[in-house]
Amino acid sequence: MCGIAGIISNKANSASQLQEMLVAQKHRGPDHTGFYEDQGFACIGHNRLSIIDTSSNANQPFKDPSGRFILTFNGEIYNYKELKSRVQDYNFRTTSDTEVLLALYLQYGKDCIQLLNGMFSFAIWDIKNKKLFAARDRFGVKPFYYSEENKFRFSSEIKALNLHQKTAPNKKVWSSYFLHGSYGMPDETFYSGIKQLPAGHYLEYDFSSEALTITKWYNFEEKIKNRNSIKKLINLKEEYLALLKDSIKLRFRADVPLAFNLSGGVDSSLLLALVDQFKPDTDINAFTFYTGDKNYDELPWVQEMIRQTNKPLQKVKLSVNEIQDLALKISQHQDEPFGGIPTLAYSKIFKTASEQGIKVLLDGQGMDEQWAGYDYYLNQQNQTIQGLKKGSSAFKKEVIEKEFQALAIKPNYPTPFKSKIQNTQYRDLFYTKLPRALRFNDRISMAFSTELREPFLDYRLIELAFSAKDEYKINGNSTKHTLRQIAAEFIPKNTSYAPKRPLQTPQREWIGNDLKDWVATEIEHLKHSIFSEWFDHRSLKLEWESYLNGNNQNSFYIWQWVNTALLISKFDDFE
Incomplete structure (x- = not known):
């Protein structure tokens, strides 16, 4: 988990500006700051948080043996060991996933991204042809922001781009946020001069022509339509559980200490149970937050799970007197609006873990989107916020000036599937719930120089669960029906069948x-x-x-x- 940045420009001050960009996002990778300059054409930079192969040999930007290609990479390729065996005619000098990624690019070109199981955002500069290739993972776990002002610039965080350009608010996005709760479309930000590369896309930039092309490389819709859903529930459960165990195993690949985040819900409880199976004799720390308000805290459910596994539990309390200072700090890291006090509470977990020398945490993000877990899947309301009463609104249109209201565009999301439930899941995965949660979580983990891994976001799991029949997701008044049946084999029934609690802080x-x-x-x-x-x-x-x-x-x-x-x-x- 790291920070990447680059400037594709012939301006003389590009090198000094990139150095300043790297300083602005150093919290993403305090272990090493790397810099490469192709003078008169490009500057490529990297902030490293060392996770796999912590030696200096794996520092970035990383150069291929010929010296032609320069890679800056943020994220993890979890299946790098399996992919390494596919590389031909290449002598590896590190044990890093970084070098495997670059070697795959040399062999397969841009098609290499189809092979990757992981979270990633990377850019490769071709010194010979003066072209940039950059890609973002399937669901956008890792960020990639860019600006076309002064040629082409990119970074992991908006604040780095904002250092050297005046960027006005994107009024359409802000107005839509106030009126509809939208955080922008996949290529938008709250800043008029800054865009993001959408999840599952890659871009190519040509220095000479200044031509920028963006291509969708992960066609989720086609993969689902071409996939035969499993007809028998027992077969679905068996295949999903096998993939889930493999996903967790892959995400334990690290050369530094790991821990995980635990709430009282079915998702993280199942994660804990499976981690305990995978590492039964290892004292892997579990972290959970609480506020001291029994109406919201999930401690009773968390402690019940901990008693079952005997894993060490660290309870991290958020007090009301911390909110003011913490809200300002996290807001400055987020750069854009974020979710509220629960995000602040969650950030304290990463702070505590970091202070104890833990660099990697796992959590249970992604289950609700792939198994239709939010309450609005039951009532089929067109909501994007969990826990709202029927007919109620989370927004106050009347406080917004009418001229500014007129700038808002009510989001109209694609509906590529016959199933209404699948279309809502598709919206949540690529436009609403998941993108904003991933952004919130990336910033708060990186604010404290920690890596967050999400085993449930393995694309194999999402494709399998998404393609399942609607009745395997919703059964009566129960959401995540199949997942709850799987979980019941590992965790207490009152946890596996408990409804999702939308509020976790007062x-x-x-x-x-x-x-x-x-x-x-x-x-x-x-x-x-x-x-x-x-x-x-x-x-x-x-x-x-x-x-x-x-x-x-x-x-x-x-x-x-x-x-x-x-x-x-x-x-x-x-x-």
Whole structure:
């Protein structure tokens, strides 16, 4: 897990600017900072967090034996050992997955990405032809941002690109965020001059012609349509469990200590149970967060699982008096709006793990999207937020000025499948739930120089579960039906069949009580910022007062306002 950056330009100051970009995202890889310059054409950089082959031989940017190709790579290729045996006529000088990736590119060209099982974002500069090839993994676990201002620039984080260009807010994305809860389409960001390479795509940039082409390399829709779904439930369970065990085994490949995150839900509980099977005699630490509020904390379920496996548990508490400072810190790392106080609580796990020398954590992200686990799959409402009551809205359109409202575009997501459940899953996987969760989690893990691995996001698992019949996902009032049956063989029944709990922190209560003065201050900041003209401040004040008076069924819209205020400094140049 690392940071990548590059500038494809003939400007004389490119080298110094890239060095500054690398400093801005050094938290992503504090173990080594690498730099390569093809003078007059390109500068390629890398921030390294050493996980596999921690020797200096595996430092990046990594050069092939001929010296023609320069690789900067962020992520992990979990099946690198198996792929290494496929490489011909190449003498490896490291045991890293980095070198395997470059060797595969030499042998297969851009088709090598089809072979990769992992999370990755990488760029390869061709010194001879002065061309850049870059690719992002199937589901966008690892980020890739770019700008076409001053030729072509790319990085792992927006803040690195923002150092040397004035970037205005992307008003369409911001307006759609306030009105519809959208975090942008797969190629968009909240910044007008910065885009992201969509998940499952690669790009090619030619220095001479300045031509940029973007190509979709992972055709998920075709793979599902060409796949025969397993007819018998018992066969589905057997195949899925075998793949899941293999996925976990692959993600234990590391030359540094590992741990994992644990909540009280079925997903992470199953992960714990299978880790215990895989490493029964190893004291692998489990981390969980709590707030001290029994209405939200999942400690009872977590502790029940821990008693079953005897794995060490570290409980990490988030206190309300930490919120103000932590929210500002995490907001600066996120660069864009993020999910709320649960994200802050989750960030403390990575901080604690990092302080104890742990570099890699596993978690249970991805099960709800592949097995239709959110409550809106049951009522077939067109929602993207878990836990909302029928007919209710998480947004307050009336506080947004009408001219700014007009910029919003209600997202219209593709529906490539006959099944409504599959179309909702497809939306969640590639447009809504998963992309935003992966972005939140990448930034908070990297803020504390730790790598997050997600065994349930192995593409083989997602393709298998997604292609299963609807009745294998939803059964009566039970979501994730097949997964719960699998889990029941390993974890207590009251955990495997417990409904998904949408709320894990007392965000609503804290905002209206302990944090109300801070929230009021942040709302006031909006009046005197670049964002001021976006709001009807009278309506905003009335909604805030209504919330304080008990109309607080959800707090998402309040967090939107606070989140926006916290990001004011990112756009100071445009006041």
